[in-house]
Structure formats: C-alpha cells, structure tokens
Amino acid sequence: QVQLQESGPGLVKPSGTLSLTCAVSGGSISSSNWWSWVRQPPGKGLEWIGEIYHSGSTNYNPSLKSRVTISVDKSKNQFSLKLSSVTAADTAVYYCASVTEGAFDIWGQGTMVTVSS
Amino acid sequence: SYELTQPPSVSVSPGQTARITCSGDALPKQYAYWYQQKPGQAPVLVIYKDSERPSGIPERFSGSSSGTTVTLTISGVQAEDEADYYCQSADSSGTPNYVFGTGTKVTVL
Numbered sequence: 478q479v480q481l482q483e484s485g486p487g488l489v490k491p492s493g494t495l496s497l498t499c500a501v502s503g504g505s506i507s508s509s510n511w512w513s514w515v516r517q518p519p520g521k522g523l524e525w526i527g528e529i530y531h532s533g534s535t536n537y538n539p540s541l542k543s544r545v546t547i548s549v550d551k552s553k554n555q556f557s558l559k560l561s562s563v564t565a566a567d568t569a570v571y572y573c574a575s576v577t578e579g580a581f582d583i584w585g586q587g588t589m590v591t592v593s594s
Numbered sequence: 595s596y597e598l599t600q601p602p603s604v605s606v607s608p609g610q611t612a613r614i615t616c617s618g619d620a621l622p623k624q625y626a627y628w629y630q631q632k633p634g635q636a637p638v639l640v641i642y643k644d645s646e647r648p649s650g651i652p653e654r655f656s657g658s659s660s661g662t663t664v665t666l667t668i669s670g671v672q673a674e675d676e677a678d679y680y681c682q683s684a685d686s687s688g689t690p691n692y693v694f695g696t697g698t699k700v701t702v703l
Contacts, residue, residue: 513692522694524694525693528690541596577657579625584637587636
C-alpha cells in the first residue's frame with residue numbers, strides 16, 4: 478500500500494520560498510500515477526497547486542503557476558514543491574497526493590506551513 | 595476561474611438520508627469525485643467517476659450526476675459521518691486544472 482509523507486520547514490519568511498518534499502513508500506514514483514500538491518488554509522477549503530509525472534511533465538494551477546515549481550527525484554522516490562514570493566496568504570496545511578484517473582486517491586498526512594517574520 | 599458550488603452546511607438526524615449537491619458548468623463533460631475530511635485529518639476519497647465507490651467505503655455512500663449538478667448521498671447516516679465533504683472535478687480547458695468545491699459541513703443531529 479503506497480504511503481506519502483510530507484516534510485519541510487514549518488515557518489517561512491514573507492517574500493521567501495516555501496520548499497516541501499513528499500516521500501513515496503510502498504510503491505514506485507515511476508508508476509502510472511500523477512503526483513500532486515494540494516493546500517488548505519486554516520478553516521478554509523482545498524486548493525490544487527499542481528502535479529507531476531515521473532517523466533517530469535507538469536501541470537499547474539493557473540492562479541499559482543508563476544510562483545510554483547514541482548520536481549521529481551526518481552532515485553529518492555520523492556517529489557518536491559517550491560513556492561516563491563510567499564505571503565501570509567500562503568499559510569496553509571500542504572498535502573501531497575497520488576492522482577489516479579483524476580481521483581486524489583492517496584493523501585499524505587499534511588504539513589502546516591506558516592508564513593511569518 | 596472555474597468554480598464548483600456546494601451548500602455550506604447540511605444537517606441530518608441519525609438514520610436519515612443526507613444529500614449534498616455540487617454545481618459546475620463543466621460537470622456534464624468532466625467526472626466528479628467526492629472526499630470526506632474529518633477535523634485534523636487528510637481528505638479521504640469516497641466516490642470517484644461520479645458514482646463509483648472505492649474499496650473500503652461503506653455502501654451507504656453513493657453518487658449521481660444530472661446535467662451541471664452532481665450529488666453525494668449518504669443513506670442511513672451515522673454519527674461517524676459528521677465531517678466536511680468536498681466535490682472535485684476539472685475544468686474544460688483541455689489541460690488538467692483540478693478544482694475543489696467550496697465544501698459542505700455535514701452535522702449529525
């Protein structure tokens with residue numbers, strides 16, 4: 478059974494870059510799934526950030542595209558998120574997830590990232 | 595930008611039926627998916643491709659589609675079903691652009 482685990486700093490300064498990694502265990506990142514990032518501000522709904530395939534192909538949310546980079550490291554069986562020029566509005570729980578035929582079928586536990594000086 | 599609209603809240607007594615709607619212009623052309631999220635937990639997929647149920651999800655969860663509206667139905671609601679529910683789909687731009695609904699809080703009275 479595939480499991481996902483997010484990791485990264487819980488505090489990022491305004492105007493800085495948020496960096497998170499999602500480790501994939503129990504399966505290969507080179508499977509037929511896409512791998513996504515989703516975030517949820519405190520008390521609010523879910524927002525899709527973007528996704529990557531093991532080949533390196535990516536799709537991003539148009540509203541975040543200018544600030545987002547998602548990459549994959551097949552040797553470490555993990556994928557990563559970078560979000561630049563962050564503000565307080567980027568404070569959220571960040572989830573990584575597996576996407577199979579359009580469904581976010583497996584989720585990590587989530588990691589809280591706060592943007593504050 | 596594309597939006598999926600859900601009612602903010604639904605209240606239901608134990609044993610009764612809860613219905614949660616999700617409206618979006620592209621739903622006639624795109625599949626819908628439903629997630630349950632309990633406080634402090636990650637979302638869990640409960641319905642995929644409009645009406646299919648993943649293994650391990652109770653039969654009381656079902657989904658349907660009609661035009662620009664999809665519906666999640668919870669039959670014989672139990673206290674453990676109290677949670678936030680989100681629909682999810684994609685816009686019709688041709689490139690994957692996933693969108694989540696506004697979310698519905700289901701309260702079991």
